[in-house]
Amino acid sequence: MADGQIVLAVFLHRGGGQRFKVIYIVNEADQTKALEIVKAHQDPNVLIKKIEAWGPLPEAAVKALNLQPGEFTHYYASQSSNTTAES
Numbered sequence: 001m002a003d004g005q006i007v008l009a010v011f012l013h014r015g016g017g018q019r020f021k022v023i024y025i026v027n028e029a030d031q032t033k034a035l036e037i038v039k040a041h042q043d044p045n046v047l048i049k050k051i052e053a054w055g056p057l058p059e060a061a062v063k064a065l066n067l068q069p070g071e072f073t074h075y076y077a078s079q080s081s082n083t084t085a086e087s
Contacts, residue, residue, distance in 0.1 A: 005034035
């Protein structure tokens, strides 16, 4: 097992509404592959406004979450109506 990746995604519901941020923990060492895993599992009712890999997550953390290769878990970070580039 190798390190995983932390990925941040900012979404907007297709029907409008507030933006929301989701942090993903992906059991994939390669940043590009981790981003593709997250993108491939998105709800068709949301638009991805921004997605970026924040960096590696130690192997011990991936093991503690019991993630198999290619699997991920996610946490809702916030909801915001802010429209700045940082959102």
